[in-house]
Amino acid sequence: MVQPSVYSYENIIEAALEILREDGWRAVTTRAIAKKIGSSTMPIYSRVKSVDDLEKDVRIKAREVLKEFQRRPVTPDTLLNVAFGYVAFARDETNLFRYLYLERPEKLSSEDSSGMSETFVSDFGDDSEEKKALETLQRTGHDELVQYTWIFVHGLATLVTSGTYASISDESILRFLTNAGQAFHAWSTKDDSKDV
């Protein structure tokens, strides 16, 4: 080895994530990354094939941040924590949320369109408490409940990023979620509409 490289792949991805958090996806340019790590644009192209390629790993990093939010034990209910974390993430990391779910949503294959609620726990391992809790709910016939709840959760998170509920408190989020959950639960278990 003649000359050790100064700027690592990790440096580059971290810098890109920082810029994404602070100023959104359109600010993530090769020159901005270079400026952030204090180099020219060349080291980036030595480590990464293209910007499209770099984006994949930035997306993974962004999802890891979301997972941290969803893992926080805010309540004893694992799935409520996942939902709360989703909304809190939208509030506190608006640019990351907008990037993941609004501006640059991943194309999902048409096959898994039935299991949309799985996408909300897709970053948790197959043997994670979160995923097991969700599957238990679905196996016990509460599939619709899960579906409706996640539509609501996603709606709330999206409105948080749009400014409508921009500075919503933790308590308000929990109130929204528990109330909606209660409403859907009561509806899904009532007698006279078994087969709706």
Place this chain on the structure above:
Amino acid sequence: MVQPSVYSYENIIEAALEILREDGWRAVTTRAIAKKIGSSTMPIYSRVKSVDDLEKDVRIKAREVLKEFQRRPVTPDTLLNVAFGYVAFARDETNLFRYLYLERPEKLSSEDSSGMSETFVSDFGDDSEEKKALETLQRTGHDELVQYTWIFVHGLATLVTSGTYASISDESILRFLTNAGQAFHAWSTKDDSKDV
């Protein structure tokens, strides 16, 4: 008048809306508009001060398309029609929906953050049936019901644009909306949680 102009302001706005519908906001450029109407870029700048200026009227046009969706008498319930139209608009005019609510949402003044549900009927006149129906609901103490329902509606519409429910049927939309509406209504009128 020495020479009659060929390309009218209407031509330009219509062309911009067409491009927005077909290929999204980032495709709406002066050159694309010019190509669409078969001219150079000059006539555009003769009619419009700048692209930012043009955007305002394109946005108004886009909202008019949404309003057409929401006015369709799909059911006897006016507000259900507004909700249904919102989701159907997200499904059938995805680029317009994404433009209005995801990619380029208007900054709303912080004052009206309380009345987010009003934004869903903002394009209806003050004496419209739609706005009166909403106000009646709110006046009769169903403000929370309205709020929760619109969060759900917006969540569903957003998921429709993301591909999860991309080709959802009219019937499925109505089922989602009526079920959620029922659930929220039952919850908001139950006795033991008057002051939640």
Place this chain on the structure above:
DNA sequence: TTGACAAAAAAACATGCGTTATATATAATA
């Protein structure tokens, strides 16, 4: 100490954007 080679910097290329300057065409008027 020197030569070679890899890493990084600097600069440039190609492209696309909004916008503007200049040239051309066309229709009404003198």
Place this chain on the structure above:
DNA sequence: TATTATATATAACGCATGTTTTTTTGTCAA
């Protein structure tokens, strides 16, 4: 018919982007 004003076309400017080429720098091996 000749003039003039204006609508439009053509071309360019200034800027930002991704990417690549060229130049400089620094370190190890001979």
